[in-house]
Amino acid sequence: MLHRLITAAGQTRSAKTVEVFGWLILLEGIFVLFVPNFSIAVLSIEPLMPQAVNYFRLVGLLVCGLGMLYIASGRLSAEGFVFASMLDRPLVPFAMAILWYLEVLPGALALIFSIQDFGSFLWTLSAWRAEHATHQNGGGAT
Numbered sequence: 001m002l003h004r005l006i007t008a009a010g011q012t013r014s015a016k017t018v019e020v021f022g023w024l025i026l027l028e029g030i031f032v033l034f035v036p037n038f039s040i041a042v043l044s045i046e047p048l049m050p051q052a053v054n055y056f057r058l059v060g061l062l063v064c065g066l067g068m069l070y071i072a073s074g075r076l077s078a079e080g081f082v083f084a085s086m087l088d089r090p091l092v093p094f095a096m097a098i099l100w101y102l103e104v105l106p107g108a109l110a111l112i113f114s115i116q117d118f119g120s121f122l123w124t125l126s127a128w129r130a131e132h133a134t135h136q137n138g139g140g141a142t
Contacts, residue, residue: 005075005076010077015079018085019071020120021070021085022073027067029063032056036048036056037053097110097114
């Protein structure tokens with residue numbers, strides 16, 4: 001298993017999209033965790049109180065963990081995880097719209113997360129469909 005994690009042997013195209021998405025959110029989580037004030041400025045969020053900055057860092061830590069989960073699942077071509085991610089990521093724009101409407105998130109931040117998640121969902125879906133079309137056309141069993 002460790003060898004497969006390191007080499008990504010037999011990784012499918014859809015799993016590669018999940019891995020790349022994982023690297024992206026891991027990088028975002030690292031920025032939030034280690035340079036929260038820079039992240040707040042980039043996201044155009046009003047300056048936070050010191051305790052709120054610590055909670056923001058906690059969010060960064062959780063995002064890092066999620067990124068690692070996506071990376072490992074992608075590198076191991078965990079088909080069930082790839083499929084499950086296609087159920088989750090299209091819901092993000094709806095969640096972001098609700099958070100924006102309730103004035104929990106600024107509109108720009110909600111839009112960025114919506115585009116990122118939904119765009120990566122479309123990329124994964126495209127790769128998934130291409131893989132399964134190949135399998136159905138005699139390329140192997142699903």
